[in-house]
Amino acid sequence: MRQYEVTFIVDPVLSDEEIKSTLETYQEMLKNEGCEIVHSEEMGLRQLAYPINRRNSGVYYCIEFKLDSPDFIDKLELSLRRDERVMRFLTVSLNKYGVKYNEDKRNGLIGKKRDDDKEEDKKDKDASASKPTKKVADEKEVLKKVVAAKETLAAVSDEKSQEEE
Amino acid sequence: MASRDDIKFLSNPKIGQKRDKYCRFKRFGIKYIDYKDPDFLLQFVNEQGKLLPRRITGTSLKYQRKIATSVKRARHLAMLPYLTDQLK
Numbered sequence: 001m002r003q004y005e006v007t008f009i010v011d012p013v014l015s016d017e018e019i020k021s022t023l024e025t026y027q028e029m030l031k032n033e034g035c036e037i038v039h040s041e042e043m044g045l046r047q048l049a050y051p052i053n054r055r056n057s058g059v060y061y062c063i064e065f066k067l068d069s070p071d072f073i074d075k076l077e078l079s080l081r082r083d084e085r086v087m088r089f090l091t092v093s094l095n096k097y098g099v100k101y102n103e104d105k106r107n108g109l110i111g112k113k114r115d116d117d118k119e120e121d122k123k124d125k126d127a128s129a130s131k132p133t134k135k136v137a138d139e140k141e142v143l144k145k146v147v148a149a150k151e152t153l154a155a156v157s158d159e160k161s162q163e164e165e
Numbered sequence: 166m167a168s169r170d171d172i173k174f175l176s177n178p179k180i181g182q183k184r185d186k187y188c189r190f191k192r193f194g195i196k197y198i199d200y201k202d203p204d205f206l207l208q209f210v211n212e213q214g215k216l217l218p219r220r221i222t223g224t225s226l227k228y229q230r231k232i233a234t235s236v237k238r239a240r241h242l243a244m245l246p247y248l249t250d251q252l253k
Contacts, residue, residue, distance in 0.1 A: 009242065046244075049240075049244060049245055049249075050243055052243055062201065090238060090242055097197040098197045100197070101196070101197040101199060105199075
Protein backbone atom coordinates (compact mmCIF):
# COMPACT_ATOMS: atom_id res chain seq x y z
CA MET A 1 0.00 0.00 0.00
CA ARG A 2 1.42 3.30 -1.10
CA GLN A 3 0.62 6.79 -0.11
CA TYR A 4 -0.01 9.34 -2.83
CA GLU A 5 -0.67 13.02 -2.92
CA VAL A 6 -2.60 14.85 -5.62
CA THR A 7 -2.49 18.65 -5.81
CA PHE A 8 -4.72 20.51 -8.21
CA ILE A 9 -5.62 24.09 -9.04
CA VAL A 10 -9.29 24.95 -9.51
CA ASP A 11 -10.49 27.84 -11.64
CA PRO A 12 -11.21 30.77 -9.29
CA VAL A 13 -13.89 32.26 -11.55
CA LEU A 14 -16.34 29.50 -10.59
CA SER A 15 -18.78 29.98 -7.73
CA ASP A 16 -17.77 28.86 -4.25
CA GLU A 17 -20.11 25.87 -4.36
CA GLU A 18 -18.64 24.65 -7.61
CA ILE A 19 -15.13 25.01 -6.27
CA LYS A 20 -16.00 23.00 -3.16
CA SER A 21 -17.86 20.38 -5.18
CA THR A 22 -14.71 19.72 -7.24
CA LEU A 23 -12.91 18.61 -4.10
CA GLU A 24 -15.90 16.51 -3.05
CA THR A 25 -16.16 14.76 -6.42
CA TYR A 26 -12.57 13.60 -6.23
CA GLN A 27 -12.90 12.63 -2.58
CA GLU A 28 -15.93 10.51 -3.46
CA MET A 29 -14.19 9.05 -6.47
CA LEU A 30 -11.32 7.94 -4.25
CA LYS A 31 -13.65 6.59 -1.60
CA ASN A 32 -15.56 4.56 -4.18
CA GLU A 33 -12.31 2.97 -5.22
CA GLY A 34 -11.93 1.88 -1.61
CA CYS A 35 -8.86 3.88 -0.72
CA GLU A 36 -8.26 5.62 2.52
CA ILE A 37 -8.12 9.42 2.41
CA VAL A 38 -5.47 10.46 4.87
CA HIS A 39 -5.97 14.18 4.62
CA SER A 40 -7.43 16.76 2.30
CA GLU A 41 -6.36 20.32 2.51
CA GLU A 42 -7.60 23.54 1.02
CA MET A 43 -4.58 25.73 0.48
CA GLY A 44 -6.80 28.61 -0.60
CA LEU A 45 -6.69 31.21 -3.31
CA ARG A 46 -3.13 31.91 -4.37
CA GLN A 47 -1.48 34.08 -6.94
CA LEU A 48 -0.04 32.04 -9.80
CA ALA A 49 3.57 32.60 -10.74
CA TYR A 50 2.57 32.73 -14.41
CA PRO A 51 -0.84 32.84 -16.11
CA ILE A 52 -2.58 29.54 -16.85
CA ASN A 53 -5.60 29.68 -19.19
CA ARG A 54 -5.53 33.47 -18.86
CA ARG A 55 -6.04 33.25 -15.09
CA ASN A 56 -3.65 34.88 -12.67
CA SER A 57 -4.85 33.13 -9.53
CA GLY A 58 -6.18 29.76 -8.55
CA VAL A 59 -7.62 27.77 -5.67
CA TYR A 60 -5.21 25.07 -4.54
CA TYR A 61 -6.35 21.75 -3.14
CA CYS A 62 -4.32 18.82 -1.92
CA ILE A 63 -5.58 15.30 -1.19
CA GLU A 64 -3.42 12.68 0.46
CA PHE A 65 -4.56 9.09 0.13
CA LYS A 66 -3.48 5.48 0.43
CA LEU A 67 -4.07 3.23 -2.53
CA ASP A 68 -3.49 -0.44 -3.26
CA SER A 69 -3.54 -0.63 -7.03
CA PRO A 70 -1.57 1.97 -8.98
CA ASP A 71 -3.84 1.50 -12.01
CA PHE A 72 -6.37 3.82 -10.48
CA ILE A 73 -3.96 6.75 -10.73
CA ASP A 74 -4.39 6.68 -14.50
CA LYS A 75 -8.16 6.88 -14.17
CA LEU A 76 -7.90 9.70 -11.65
CA GLU A 77 -5.53 11.66 -13.85
CA LEU A 78 -7.73 11.11 -16.88
CA SER A 79 -10.74 12.53 -15.08
CA LEU A 80 -8.68 15.44 -13.80
CA ARG A 81 -7.54 16.12 -17.34
CA ARG A 82 -11.09 16.04 -18.66
CA ASP A 83 -12.41 18.26 -15.87
CA GLU A 84 -12.74 21.83 -17.07
CA ARG A 85 -12.78 23.18 -13.52
CA VAL A 86 -9.26 21.93 -12.89
CA MET A 87 -6.53 24.07 -14.39
CA ARG A 88 -3.47 22.08 -13.33
CA PHE A 89 -2.76 18.98 -11.29
CA LEU A 90 0.15 16.95 -10.00
CA THR A 91 0.16 13.45 -8.54
CA VAL A 92 3.11 12.40 -6.44
CA SER A 93 3.83 9.16 -4.60
CA LEU A 94 5.25 9.85 -1.15
CA ASN A 95 8.16 8.01 0.39
CA LYS A 96 8.39 7.44 4.13
CA TYR A 97 10.00 10.83 4.71
CA GLY A 98 7.26 12.57 2.77
CA VAL A 99 4.59 10.81 4.82
CA LYS A 100 6.34 11.82 8.02
CA TYR A 101 6.81 15.40 6.84
CA ASN A 102 3.12 15.76 6.04
CA GLU A 103 2.15 14.29 9.40
CA ASP A 104 4.45 16.70 11.21
CA LYS A 105 3.10 19.58 9.17
CA ARG A 106 -0.48 18.69 10.13
CA ASN A 107 0.52 18.53 13.77
CA GLY A 108 2.05 21.97 13.48
CA LEU A 109 5.64 20.87 14.02
CA ILE A 110 6.74 22.36 10.73
CA GLY A 111 5.85 25.86 9.74
CA LYS A 112 7.48 29.05 10.79
CA LYS A 113 9.91 27.06 12.90
CA ARG A 114 12.94 25.79 11.05
CA ASP A 115 15.09 22.96 12.33
CA ASP A 116 17.80 25.17 13.83
CA ASP A 117 15.10 26.81 15.97
CA LYS A 118 14.18 23.37 17.24
CA GLU A 119 17.74 22.79 18.35
CA GLU A 120 17.64 26.03 20.27
CA ASP A 121 14.42 24.95 21.90
CA LYS A 122 16.08 21.74 23.01
CA LYS A 123 18.91 23.66 24.58
CA ASP A 124 16.46 25.94 26.33
CA LYS A 125 14.62 22.91 27.65
CA ASP A 126 17.85 21.43 28.94
CA ALA A 127 18.63 24.69 30.69
CA SER A 128 15.17 24.84 32.22
CA ALA A 129 15.44 21.20 33.29
CA SER A 130 18.62 21.99 35.19
CA LYS A 131 16.90 24.80 37.09
CA PRO A 132 14.83 22.75 39.57
CA THR A 133 17.91 20.83 40.72
CA LYS A 134 19.56 24.09 41.70
CA LYS A 135 17.76 24.29 45.03
CA VAL A 136 19.29 21.02 46.17
CA ALA A 137 22.76 21.69 44.82
CA ASP A 138 25.46 23.75 46.50
CA GLU A 139 25.90 27.38 45.59
CA LYS A 140 29.17 26.74 43.75
CA GLU A 141 27.57 24.14 41.52
CA VAL A 142 24.75 26.51 40.80
CA LEU A 143 27.23 29.16 39.75
CA LYS A 144 28.98 26.68 37.48
CA LYS A 145 25.71 25.74 35.85
CA VAL A 146 24.76 29.36 35.32
CA VAL A 147 28.12 30.02 33.68
CA ALA A 148 27.70 26.96 31.49
CA ALA A 149 24.19 28.01 30.48
CA LYS A 150 25.46 31.48 29.65
CA GLU A 151 28.18 29.99 27.51
CA THR A 152 25.72 27.85 25.61
CA LEU A 153 23.53 30.88 25.08
CA ALA A 154 26.53 32.84 23.83
CA ALA A 155 27.40 29.98 21.50
CA VAL A 156 23.85 29.97 20.15
CA SER A 157 23.95 33.71 19.56
CA ASP A 158 27.31 33.31 17.83
CA GLU A 159 25.77 30.74 15.53
CA LYS A 160 22.93 33.12 14.83
CA SER A 161 25.24 35.99 13.98
CA GLN A 162 27.20 33.69 11.69
CA GLU A 163 24.06 32.73 9.90
CA GLU A 164 23.08 36.35 9.51
CA GLU A 165 26.40 37.13 7.91
CA MET B 166 29.96 37.73 29.16
CA ALA B 167 32.08 40.86 29.07
CA SER B 168 34.83 38.87 30.70
CA ARG B 169 35.34 36.81 27.61
CA ASP B 170 38.49 37.22 25.59
CA ASP B 171 36.84 38.01 22.30
CA ILE B 172 36.45 41.67 23.17
CA LYS B 173 40.14 42.30 22.50
CA PHE B 174 39.39 42.31 18.76
CA LEU B 175 38.27 45.74 17.72
CA SER B 176 37.17 44.54 14.30
CA ASN B 177 35.51 41.23 13.57
CA PRO B 178 38.35 38.80 12.73
CA LYS B 179 35.99 36.66 10.70
CA ILE B 180 35.49 39.35 8.05
CA GLY B 181 37.43 38.46 4.95
CA GLN B 182 37.63 34.81 5.88
CA LYS B 183 35.91 32.17 3.84
CA ARG B 184 32.79 30.87 5.49
CA ASP B 185 32.51 27.13 5.65
CA LYS B 186 29.86 25.85 3.31
CA TYR B 187 27.73 22.99 4.50
CA CYS B 188 24.72 21.05 3.41
CA ARG B 189 21.85 22.33 5.48
CA PHE B 190 19.81 19.19 4.86
CA LYS B 191 22.50 16.97 6.31
CA ARG B 192 23.27 19.29 9.18
CA PHE B 193 19.69 19.83 10.30
CA GLY B 194 18.42 16.39 9.36
CA ILE B 195 15.86 17.51 6.80
CA LYS B 196 14.83 14.44 4.87
CA TYR B 197 12.00 15.71 2.70
CA ILE B 198 11.77 18.83 0.58
CA ASP B 199 8.23 20.03 0.12
CA TYR B 200 7.30 21.22 -3.36
CA LYS B 201 4.32 23.11 -1.93
CA ASP B 202 6.54 25.50 0.02
CA PRO B 203 7.73 28.07 -2.53
CA ASP B 204 9.23 30.39 0.10
CA PHE B 205 11.67 27.68 1.13
CA LEU B 206 12.54 26.74 -2.44
CA LEU B 207 13.22 30.39 -3.21
CA GLN B 208 16.53 29.99 -1.38
CA PHE B 209 17.83 27.65 -4.07
CA VAL B 210 16.89 29.76 -7.04
CA ASN B 211 18.44 32.91 -8.49
CA GLU B 212 16.68 36.13 -9.47
CA GLN B 213 15.62 34.73 -12.80
CA GLY B 214 14.15 31.63 -11.22
CA LYS B 215 17.03 29.39 -12.25
CA LEU B 216 18.39 26.71 -9.96
CA LEU B 217 21.52 27.75 -8.09
CA PRO B 218 24.53 25.46 -8.44
CA ARG B 219 25.77 23.32 -5.61
CA ARG B 220 29.01 25.26 -5.36
CA ILE B 221 27.08 28.29 -4.17
CA THR B 222 24.46 26.76 -1.88
CA GLY B 223 26.76 24.05 -0.55
CA THR B 224 24.05 21.41 -0.81
CA SER B 225 25.15 17.80 -1.10
CA LEU B 226 24.51 15.98 -4.36
CA LYS B 227 21.77 13.81 -2.90
CA TYR B 228 19.72 16.77 -1.76
CA GLN B 229 20.53 18.90 -4.78
CA ARG B 230 18.73 16.30 -6.87
CA LYS B 231 15.75 16.46 -4.54
CA ILE B 232 15.74 20.25 -4.66
CA ALA B 233 15.76 20.09 -8.44
CA THR B 234 12.74 17.81 -8.58
CA SER B 235 10.76 19.81 -6.05
CA VAL B 236 11.56 23.10 -7.78
CA LYS B 237 10.37 21.59 -11.05
CA ARG B 238 7.18 20.37 -9.39
CA ALA B 239 6.60 23.80 -7.88
CA ARG B 240 7.06 25.33 -11.32
CA HIS B 241 4.49 22.99 -12.79
CA LEU B 242 2.00 24.04 -10.12
CA ALA B 243 2.73 27.73 -10.81
CA MET B 244 4.17 28.25 -7.35
CA LEU B 245 7.50 29.23 -8.86
CA PRO B 246 7.94 30.86 -12.25
CA TYR B 247 9.66 29.11 -15.14
CA LEU B 248 11.34 32.36 -16.05
CA THR B 249 11.20 35.91 -14.73
CA ASP B 250 13.25 38.91 -13.76
CA GLN B 251 13.61 40.35 -10.30
CA LEU B 252 12.21 37.40 -8.44
CA LYS B 253 13.85 38.51 -5.24
